[in-house]
Amino acid sequence: MTMIHQPASPITTSNATYELRLYGASQTDKTLVGHANLKCINEIRLAGPYLIDVIDLMKPPQLAAEDQIIAEPTLVGLDIQPLRN
Amino acid sequence: MAQLSKAPTGIKGLDEITGGGLPAGRPTLICGAAGCGKTMLAMEFLVRGATEFGEPGVFMMFEENAEELTANVRSLGFDLNKLAEQKSILLDYVHVERSEIEQTGAYDLEGLFIRLGHAIDSIAAKRVVLDTIEALFAGLPDQAVLRAELRRLFRWLKERGITAVITGEKGEATITRYGLEEYVADCVIILDQRIADQICTRRLRVVKYRGTSHGTNEYPFIISERGFSVLPITSLQLDHEASPARVPTGIPRLDEMLGGKGVFRGSSVLVSGSSGTGKSSIGAKFIDDACRRGESALLFTYEESSAQIVRNMRSIGIDLEPWVNDGLLQIHASRPTLQGLEQHLVMMHDAVNAFHPSVVAVDPISNLTLERDDSQVKATLMRLIDFLKHQQITTLFTSLNSGGDATLEDSQMGVSSLMDTWLLLRNVEFNGERNRTIYVLKSRGMAHSNQVREFVLSDDGIDLVDVYVGADRVLTGTARVAQEAHERVAAEVGRQDHQRKLLQLAGKRKAIEAQILALQVEAESETAAVDLAIAQQALHDRNTLQSTRAMEQLRGGDTVRNGQGKEI
Numbered sequence: 001m002t003m004i005h006q007p008a009s010p011i012t013t014s015n016a017t018y019e020l021r022l023y024g025a026s027q028t029d030k031t032l033v034g035h036a037n038l039k040c041i042n043e044i045r046l047a048g049p050y051l052i053d054v055i056d057l058m059k060p061p062q063l064a065a066e067d068q069i070i071a072e073p074t075l076v077g078l079d080i081q082p083l084r085n
Numbered sequence: 086m087a088q089l090s091k092a093p094t095g096i097k098g099l100d101e102i103t104g105g106g107l108p109a110g111r112p113t114l115i116c117g118a119a120g121c122g123k124t125m126l127a128m129e130f131l132v133r134g135a136t137e138f139g140e141p142g143v144f145m146m147f148e149e150n151a152e153e154l155t156a157n158v159r160s161l162g163f164d165l166n167k168l169a170e171q172k173s174i175l176l177d178y179v180h181v182e183r184s185e186i187e188q189t190g191a192y193d194l195e196g197l198f199i200r201l202g203h204a205i206d207s208i209a210a211k212r213v214v215l216d217t218i219e220a221l222f223a224g225l226p227d228q229a230v231l232r233a234e235l236r237r238l239f240r241w242l243k244e245r246g247i248t249a250v251i252t253g254e255k256g257e258a259t260i261t262r263y264g265l266e267e268y269v270a271d272c273v274i275i276l277d278q279r280i281a282d283q284i285c286t287r288r289l290r291v292v293k294y295r296g297t298s299h300g301t302n303e304y305p306f307i308i309s310e311r312g313f314s315v316l317p318i319t320s321l322q323l324d325h326e327a328s329p330a331r332v333p334t335g336i337p338r339l340d341e342m343l344g345g346k347g348v349f350r351g352s353s354v355l356v357s358g359s360s361g362t363g364k365s366s367i368g369a370k371f372i373d374d375a376c377r378r379g380e381s382a383l384l385f386t387y388e389e390s391s392a393q394i395v396r397n398m399r400s401i402g403i404d405l406e407p408w409v410n411d412g413l414l415q416i417h418a419s420r421p422t423l424q425g426l427e428q429h430l431v432m433m434h435d436a437v438n439a440f441h442p443s444v445v446a447v448d449p450i451s452n453l454t455l456e457r458d459d460s461q462v463k464a465t466l467m468r469l470i471d472f473l474k475h476q477q478i479t480t481l482f483t484s485l486n487s488g489g490d491a492t493l494e495d496s497q498m499g500v501s502s503l504m505d506t507w508l509l510l511r512n513v514e515f516n517g518e519r520n521r522t523i524y525v526l527k528s529r530g531m532a533h534s535n536q537v538r539e540f541v542l543s544d545d546g547i548d549l550v551d552v553y554v555g556a557d558r559v560l561t562g563t564a565r566v567a568q569e570a571h572e573r574v575a576a577e578v579g580r581q582d583h584q585r586k587l588l589q590l591a592g593k594r595k596a597i598e599a600q601i602l603a604l605q606v607e608a609e610s611e612t613a614a615v616d617l618a619i620a621q622q623a624l625h626d627r628n629t630l631q632s633t634r635a636m637e638q639l640r641g642g643d644t645v646r647n648g649q650g651k652e653i
Contacts, residue, residue, distance in 0.1 A: 025195040034190065057196055061203035064196050068180040071188075071225065072195035 018042070018050040023064075024073040025057050034073040089296045092140070092212065092248040095133025096126070097438070098315025102291055102300040107272055112239050112249040114269040116261045117276030122287060122308050123252040125161065126276065127214040128154075129313045130250055132163045134212045135173035140248075142212035143175045143204045147220035151176040161312045172208045177201075181224030188227060194234040198241060205247065213242065217252040222263045232268075239268050260292070271295045277303070286425035289315055305427030305465075309435060316431045316468060325474040327351070327530075332444065332479045335374030336367070338549035339508075342525050342534035348506050349530065351477040353470050355501060357484040358510030363521050363540055363547070364483035365389075367508070368446040369398045369405065370547050371481050375444040376408035383442040384416045385433055387452040391416035402546040415440055421452040429453055430469045437476065445473060449483040450500070463500060470503050505529045510540065513561050520561035522552065539565065 022038060024031030035054060042050045057064050057072065067076065093106035100106050107113045107130070115123050131142040146154060154176065155165040168174040177200070205213065218235070225231050242249045251269055253261035260266045266273055273293040279286055288303040306315040331346035334354075340347040348354055354371075356364050368384070375382045386394055394416065395405050408414035417436055421429070437445065450466070473480045482504070501507055507526040512519050521540040525533045538549040539561045553560035553568045560568050 023196065025199060030191050030193065034192075037190065057199045061199050064200035064203065065177055069196040070179060070181065070194055070200070070221075071192045071197070072199075073192060074196060 019053070020050060021053045021055055021067075021076040022073055023055050023057055023067070023069045023076065031073045034075070038075060091297075092134065093138060094130045095137050096129055096313045096315060098304065098306065099289070099313070102289075102304060102315065103272075103294060104297055104299060107248060107250070108295070108297070109248050110243065110246040111271040112242055112251055112269045113272040113274065114251050114253055114261070114265055115274045115276065116253040116255055116265070118255045118278065121276040121278045122306075122313070123276060124149075124154075124216050125158070125308050126274075126313055127216055127250045127252055128158050128163065129161070131174060131212055131214050132158075132165075132168065134248075135168055140211035141173045141175075141208045142214065143177060143201065143208070143210045144214045144216065145177045145179060145201060145204070146216045147179050147181060148217060150178040160310065161308070162310060163312075175204050175208050175210065177204050179220075181220055183224050183226075186224060188225065193230065194221075194238070197234075198238065201238075205245070211246075211248060213247050213249045215249065215251045217254065219253055219261070219263050219265065235265075235268050276306075281425065286427050288427075305425070305431055307424075307428050307431045307435070309432070311435060311439065314431050314435050316427065316434055316465075325351070325471065326477065328477060333374060334367070335370040336547050336549060338538065339367075339523070342536070342538065342549075343506065343528055344531035344533055346531075348479065348528070350479055351474050352479060352505035352529070353474070353503065354479070354481045354506040354508065355484060355504040356481060356508045356510065357486050357501075359486050359512065362510035362512055363523075363542055364485070364510060365394075365448050366398070366401055366403075366542055366547055367510075368448045368481055368483050369394070369401075369403050372414060372444065372446050373398075373403045373405060373408070376405075376411075376413045379413070380443040381412075381440065382408070382414045383436060383440055383445045384414065385436075385445070385447045386416060386418045387421045387449065389418065391418045394418075400544070401542050402544055415442070426453050427465055430465050433469060434472060437473065437478065441476075442478060444479045444481070446481045447483070449485050451483075451485040463503070466500050467503055513559070515561065516564040518562050518564075522559075522561060523549065 020038070020042075022031070022035055024034065031054075035052070038052060042052075055063060057069065063069070090109040091103070091105035091107065092109040093100050094103075115126055117123050128144065131144055134140040134142050144154070149157070151165075158165060165174060165176060169176060179197070179200075201213070204210070221231055221235075222228065239249075239251075251265060253263070253265040255275075256262040256264070260273060260275065270293070272291070272295065275290045275292050277288045277290070279288065287306050287308070289306050290303045291299045291301065304315050306313060308314075328350040330350040331348065332350050333340050333347040334343070356367050358364050365388075372382045372384050384394075389397065391409075395409070398405055405414060405416075409416065415436070417433075419429075419432075423429075424432075433445075433447075470480070482500075484500075504527075506528040508523060509526045510521060510523050513522050521542070522537050523540040524535075524537045527533075537552055537554075537559060539552045541548050541550055550565075553565040
């Protein structure tokens with residue numbers, strides 16, 4: 001799984017809610033595993049509430065270009081520093 | 086077996102080298118060091134595909150963004166914004182920034198596939214450029230994943246029947262830095278940029294082309310405002326047509342020396358001589374005459390600027406300016422040291438292709454070859470000459486011979502064997518002055534004069550005059566004029582002498598005639614005397630006979646008989 005930190009994105013969470021986007025290509029194994037792992041990590045490590053937006057790249061395919069996604073699955077944190085593995 | 090189908094690049098020289106273009110439906114790798122023109126080549130392939138062959142294309146870039154690229158290729162005359170609006174080209178900038186990416190666990194590049202697939206579908210693209218996919222190696226740390234994914238990407242492109250161009254940076258020991266050639270094995274083209282004597286020459290080589298024959302040499306190319314241009318390999322064939330039509334040289338007496346009609350159309354003429362022998366003037370006259378006939382002409386000059394040529398040629402009555410203004414004549418003036426010989430030739434090639442002239446003059450070709458290896462020069466010149474012959478363009482090259490008179494016939498480039506007609510100009514120094522002479526050293530396929538002519542430049546233009554060839558020497562200039570005057574006097578004296586002799590002879594004859602008359606008169610009087618004598622004798626005889634008979638009668642004797650007993 002790759003993760004992208006986008007400092008250019010507008011800050012949407014002022015009340016310390018972590019807003020995360022997980023990009024995946026349909027329901028592949030890697031996406032499902034990634035999603036499960038992410039939930040697990042968030043429950044343990046994150047202090048505040050979080051929001052995971054799972055986006056299927058196949059449905060609106062232009063999103064891959066707009067959000068500069070090349071790898072799958074990719075997690076984009078909208079207002080956080082990149083996570084270390 | 087069916088020929089491998091090819092996607093033409095629209096870059097003329099390249100299509101000739103590859104026998105029709107890049108392999109259709111397969112990926113091609115273009116690699117080279119930084120700044121050697123990889124992106125330009127890839128872009129031209131895409132733009133020409135969209136504009137000339139009706140094949141839309143996707144340009145996926147990893148290093149520059151769309152705005153930067155659009156600005157960069159505008160200098161080549163490509164308007165990407167317009168093409169993007171027409172949906173014939175799609176630019177897609179993939180942003181990969183190592184510092185923004187963390188990786189964990191398993192992942193693949195499906196996102197890129199989806200993205201490319203979507204771009205291809207949205208304009209029904211047939212061509213794809215990935216410039217340069219190596220940026221992924223820098224952006225994504227896991228090379229094992231990347232390599233597996235690249236393999237999948239190229240297979241996927243092949244399955245979709247996409248003609249792809251992948252650019253790659255030149256590596257230390259390998260063709261590309263990250264070994265892309267392992268994945269893209271159908272066609273590999275290397276671009277190279279080399280400096281020799283501080284002059285840079287760009288070269289292109291097709292290293293590999295599966296399933297087809299291709300030119301394997303290095304071919305020089307340039308990137309100009311008309312885009313990419315590769316000097317093609319027409320010299321591999323020697324099959325150009327030979328026209329029987331003749332082109333006058335602009336100097337009537339010279340045409341006279343060349344079988345009365347000038348040189349063959351599409352042939353090459355070399356005018357060589359040391360400095361100041363009038364080579365450029367012959368070139369200018371040739372150009373001027375072509376324009377006068379309404380044919381277009383192209384003049385490459387490496388010594389004088391175009392304004393200087395126009396001014397200087399006016400002094401011998403050749404005005405080139407109207408032709409330039411009418412668009413019949415184009416003058417390309419540049420310094421030979423501007424670029425290497427190959428690049429000059431590519432440039433000439435380009436100019437000829439754009440202008441389609443019927444005659445070309447290069448003044449002088451020797452400047453292009455300064456301090457160059459002869460064999461290389463010959464090969465490149467041969468390409469140019471063959472190309473011009475193929476186009477049925479009559480070409481005049483001037484060449485400066487350095488050194489003394491002894492080496493005049495040594496064409497310093499060894500190109501004389503490539504020339505159909507060779508005019509040699511030489512200075513004759515004699516009697517305190519220097520005069521120009523011209524002769525036809527060779528002219529293939531026509532009877533040509535073996536005479537040396539004096540070559541005279543005046544306000545009225547160029548003219549050729551017979552030289553004085555005496556018993557022991559050739560005279561030119563004032564010596565010739567003096568000799569001619571001398572001969573005129575001598576001829577006059579001779580004529581008068583002859584007249585006098587004739588008169589003398591006539592008098593003598595008349596005297597003889599008078600003598601003949603006198604003798605005739607004498608003869609006639611002699612004849613008369615003879616007649617008189619005969620008559621007198623006869624009269625005498627008759628009288629004698631009569632008196633004898635009278636006596637006989639008087640005597641009454643016998644009849645006197647003669648010897649036969651007959652009566653008289």
